Amino acid sequence: MKYLVVKGWMGFGDRLESLQMCVAFAQLFKLPIYVDWSDSIWSHGSESFYTYFKLLMPTFSLDQIPANATYYPEYWKGNIKEPITQDLFNRNKELKLDLGILQKKEYPADVIVVSSVGRRSIFHDIKFFSDVFRVVDPRIKSIVKERQTKFPLHKSLGFHIRGTDRTKTQAARDRSIQLMAANAVMHGGFSGMPMITVSDDKQSLTIWKRFFPNTIIFSELSVENSSNKGNHLIKKEDLKISKDEMNVDMLVDFFTLASCERILSTFRDSRFAKEAQLLSPYTNTILGNE
Incomplete structure (x- = not known):
């Protein structure tokens, strides 16, 4: 080898x-x-x-x-x-x-x-990965740093509302939001703890805002390009912006979520949210914002 x-x-x-x-x-x-x-x-x-x-x-x-x-x-x-x-x-x-x-x-x-198309090892301690994984795009680093400075992310509840590639019906969308709202209450959603939300699903965000109207919503580009088949699957000719802009928007949201004290998602098997949780202790090291 x-x-x-x-x-x-x-x-x-x-x-x-x-x-x-x-x-x-x-x-x-x-x-x-x-x-x-x-x-x-x-x-x-x-x-x-x-x-x-x-x-x-x-x-x-x-x-x-x-x-x-x-x-x-x-x-x-x-x-x-x-x-x-x-x-x-x-x-x-x-x-x-x-x-x-x-x-x-x-x-x-x-x-x-x-090929990254099948099973993979799951690590519960990924310090070894955080030691070698670095963000190099200055756009991502600067926007996340700005959010960390402007908002109290380190003591916030972070929510990942996954919807465009999972919720096939309105009933399923409503149910997933209701379950996460109940989880939010259990984790201090009405105790005055700041709340931020990232998502690629415009409809789900509308429902979420009914439960928590004061939550801070990020993901502007992802929401405006919301698709019912998953934003990452949108073809080039159907995108309103470039794939590069979509990637940056998604990665900024990912590291914003990872900067939060606690992280919840509408789906338990969301790898996006789970990876944000795992990398959370090492976010600033990975960003070079220490």
Whole structure:
């Protein structure tokens, strides 16, 4: 094993989970790592992982891989510069793209390619990841810093209202909001504790404001581009703004949420909210705002 390539698919929380597993694996076997998030969910041409982040680890470019290198899975031989697509995601079993949870063992190839389309290790302590994961985009760093200064995020309840890719009916949307409102009360929602909310769902935010009219709402761009199939799945021609602007807006919201004292979401399995919780103690380190 000489190289580790991490492809991207699905939402930001899922990507972070897969990346954490890959970082742990690369550190264990002292492999250089390259993160290829050139798929259509993350990029419409010019955006990449490295537009917004860096890893304080040895890396490489895909052009540096020798032509005679062997690959695992074998599909990537000759296709290494291809991004993950919906078709590859649908055919991942047929093509044997999913490596599952990376085992602490040597894999039989020079280049190991993790497609981030299947199971991954879950870490409860991710300090190892926070030690090497950094935001480099000054737009994200400055806006989050401004919010941290302007609002008491460190002692606020942070809410993630996930809706556009999960709520299929109005009844389901109403029910998820009602359940989170009940949780908000249990966590001090009427005790004077400041409340902030991030979301990509305009309709759900309207319902939420009926319960807590004084909550601070962020996510302006995401809300204005709200789609019933998930904002990260909107095609380039259907977006009102660029994918880069959408990414920055989402990442600013993510680190705003991670800056809060407590974090709740409309769905228990929201990887976005769970990753914000895990990274919360290390937010300023990752942003370089210490």
